[in-house]
Each structure stands twice: as C-alpha cells, then as structure tokens.
Amino acid sequence: MVAYTPSAMKAELHERGWRMTPQRETILNTFQNVAKGEHLSAEELCELLKEEGAPISLSTIYRNLKLMSRMGILRELELAEGQKRYEINQPSPHHHHHLICVRCNKTIEFKNDSVLKAGAKMADKSGYHLLDCQLLIHAVCPACQRSIMPV
Amino acid sequence: MVAYTPSAMKAELHERGWRMTPQRETILNTFQNVAKGEHLSAEELCELLKEEGAPISLSTIYRNLKLMSRMGILRELELAEGQKRYEINQPSPHHHHHLICVRCNKTIEFKNDSVLKAGAKMADKSGYHLLDCQLLIHAVCPACQRSIMPV
DNA sequence: TATTGATTGAGAAACTTTCGCATTACGGAT
DNA sequence: ATCCGTAATGCGAAAGTTTCTCAATCAATA
Numbered sequence: 227m228v229a230y231t232p233s234a235m236k237a238e239l240h241e242r243g244w245r246m247t248p249q250r251e252t253i254l255n256t257f258q259n260v261a262k263g264e265h266l267s268a269e270e271l272c273e274l275l276k277e278e279g280a281p282i283s284l285s286t287i288y289r290n291l292k293l294m295s296r297m298g299i300l301r302e303l304e305l306a307e308g309q310k311r312y313e314i315n316q317p318s319p320h321h322h323h324h325l326i327c328v329r330c331n332k333t334i335e336f337k338n339d340s341v342l343k344a345g346a347k348m349a350d351k352s353g354y355h356l357l358d359c360q361l362l363i364h365a366v367c368p369a370c371q372r373s374i375m376p377v
Numbered sequence: 378m379v380a381y382t383p384s385a386m387k388a389e390l391h392e393r394g395w396r397m398t399p400q401r402e403t404i405l406n407t408f409q410n411v412a413k414g415e416h417l418s419a420e421e422l423c424e425l426l427k428e429e430g431a432p433i434s435l436s437t438i439y440r441n442l443k444l445m446s447r448m449g450i451l452r453e454l455e456l457a458e459g460q461k462r463y464e465i466n467q468p469s470p471h472h473h474h475h476l477i478c479v480r481c482n483k484t485i486e487f488k489n490d491s492v493l494k495a496g497a498k499m500a501d502k503s504g505y506h507l508l509d510c511q512l513l514i515h516a517v518c519p520a521c522q523r524s525i526m527p528v
Numbered sequence: 529t530a531t532t533g534a535t536t537g538a539g540a541a542a543c544t545t546t547c548g549c550a551t552t553a554c555g556g557a558t
Numbered sequence: 559a560t561c562c563g564t565a566a567t568g569c570g571a572a573a574g575t576t577t578c579t580c581a582a583t584c585a586a587t588a
Binding site: 295296301302304323325327328329334336338340341344345348349352353354355356357358359360361362363364365366367368371 | 446447452453455474476478479480485487489491492495496499500503504505506507508509510511512513514515516517518519522
C-alpha cells in the first residue's frame with residue numbers, strides 16, 4: 227500500500243508488458259487531488275473529467291478502475307447500495323475504515339492501525355500479497371434508530 | 378449479532394408492524410442449514426430452493442435478503458465480482474472475516490475477535506447499533522503471484 | 529521512423545437488482 | 559371461527575451498472 231506517482235505506476239505496468247497512457251495518468255492524478263475521504267463512482271469520475279475538459283470514455287474508466295484496484299493503487303469500496311466507489315489507497319497514517327448506516331448510508335471514516343496490522347499479518351501468514359484491508363461496519367445510526375418506519 | 382429462530386424473527390417483525398411469511402421462514406432455515414462458510418447469491422438461493430421443491434420468486438428473495446441483512450440476521454458480502462453474497466450472521470465464536478484473491482477470487486475465512494471487538498467498540502462509541510462487522514482483505518494469492526499474465 | 533500489439537472510444541449486450549401492479553394471505557379485531 | 563385491512567408475493571417490465579466487441583489509435587521498442 228504505497229502512494230503512487232505516475233512514473234512508479236508506469237514502471238510497474240512495464241514490468242508486465244503493459245503501457246502508461248494519458249488516460250491512466252489523468253485518473254491517477256484525479257484521485258490524488260480529490261478531497262480526502264471523497265469516494266468516486268465510475269460515473270462520477272466520468273462526469274468530473276468531462277467538466278474539467280479532459281473527458282475519458284466510461285469503458286476506459288471502468289477498465290482502469292479495475293486495473294488500478296488490482297495493482298493496489300486504488301481501493302474499491304462497496305459503501306452505499308448499487309455502485310462501487312473508489313479512492314486512492316493510502317498507507318498507514320491516512321489509511322481508514324468505514325462505518326455505514328444501512329438505512330440512510332451515512333458513513334463515518336475512522337482509523338485503527340491495529341486492525342490494519344491484523345489484516346496485514348493475516349495476509350502475510352497465508353502468503354498473500356496485500357493490496358487493501360478495510361474494516362466494514364454495517365449499523366444503524368442514531369437518527370435512524372429513532373425513526374420508526376423504513377427497514 | 379444473534380442467531381435467530383423463526384419465532385424470534387417473527388417477534389422482531391411484529392414490533393415494526395410487519396409479518397412473518399412461509400417464504401421468510403424458508404429463507405432463514407435455508408441459511409441456517411447450509412454448510413458453514415458457504416455464501417449464496419440471490420440467484421443461487423433461488424435455484425437451490427427450486428431444486429428442493431420450495432421455490433420462491435426472485436423478487437421476493439431480493440426483498441428478503443435486503444430486509445434480513447438490515448435486521449442483522451444475514452450479512453451481505455461483496456466477495457467476488459458482480460454479485461452480492463449472503464450468509465447467516467453468527468456471533469463471536471463463529472464470526473469470521475474474509476481474505477480474497479482479486480485475481481482468482483480464492484477466499485480464506487479467518488477469525489479475529491479483537492478486530493470484531495474493535496468494530497463493535499467503534500460502532501458503540503458513535504451511537505450506532507451494530508449489525509455486522511467484517512474485515513475485508515484484498516490481496517493476490519501465492520498461485521496468482523507466480524502466474525504472470527492476468528491483471 | 530516503422531512495427532507490433534496494448535489501449536481507447538462508442539455502442540451493444542449482459543447481468544444484477546428494483547419497480548409496478550394485480551393477487552394472495554398474515555394476523556389483529558370482531 | 560370469520561372478516562378486514564394491508565403487508566407481502568409473483569410476474570414481467572424497467573432501471574442501473576458493468577462488461578464486451580471491434581475498428582481505430584497510439585505507446586514503446588527496435
């Protein structure tokens with residue numbers, strides 16, 4: 227879990243016979259410049275890039291979000307219903323987990339290095355190469371506990 | 378995170394003005410009888426029930442998987458690509474986390490009560506009512522580290 | 529600078545999940 | 559035990575997200 231520069235990403239792509247492209251660099255830069263704690267969906271990223279005058283096709287965005295997640299550059303989050311969201315995968319001081327209300331989707335980010343370490347240790351013990359480690363807590367927030375109706 | 382009986386589920390539904398149905402009981406029983414560590418998708422559950430001669434429509438299955446997850450009876454997992462999977466939500470001695478290879482989807486289940494406790498503590502501290510707590514580790518398994526090609 | 533093959537873009541297609549609505553049936557009240 | 563109001567079901571259609579196809583483009587090496 228390292229913070230990637232475009233050239234580091236390029237080097238790692240070349241190791242496998244793949245290529246760096248302007249689109250990949252744009253996506254990497256966008257995630258590194260976006261506000262901390264902001265998670266983008268594929269669709270949102272596509273819109274954002276369009277607004278910024280550097281549009282990338284949705285197909286390419288999907289392809290690269292998956293690629294960069296599998297390289298460990300991005301982390302793939304399944305927070306709200308129905309769509310995956312992505313954020314830059316940052317090392318320990320910035321690494322965080324998510325506490326989500328299943329009713330209103332209100333999300334709290336929190337840090338816990340001992341949980342991160344436990345995950346890293348487990349991956350290592352099994353011979354797996356760690357990419358991402360996230361504690362996902364599903365719960366009901368105080369406001370939704372008070373409201374009676376929806377599920 | 379309690380192991381539910383049909384009557385306990387019924388009582389909790391009634392608290393909110395909802396009803397117990399044969400379909401809901403069938404789904405609950407199915408998840409309690411399925412082999413430990415088996416995660417079913419909506420489609421798979423539908424097929425399984427069809428084979429067992431107690432078919433339930435896919436719509437109803439989707440509705441109840443969501444309902445039961447939000448009640449804390451089931452846990453919703455996003456392990457492999459593209460489909461959600463569900464398993465019964467069991468308390469501490471049986472509670473487990475998942476380590477997944479992002480390339481071949483090979484999954485290892487493991488227990489770690491201190492991680493579970495850290496999650497429960499975090500939810501409590503924020504006034505959230507805990508439903509499920511899962512450490513999700515994305516990694517590359519030993520076999521896929523050796524194979525060069527796919528992502 | 530030429531070549532090879534990975535990558536992109538656009539639209540079609542595949543899949544998962546949700547919705548709408550008529551029908552059924554749970555469970556509290558009579 | 560029966561009736562009633564309404565939650566829940568089943569079916570098919572619809573909505574969304576993600577993947578696929580393929581011709582055109584372009585990165586990287588010689």
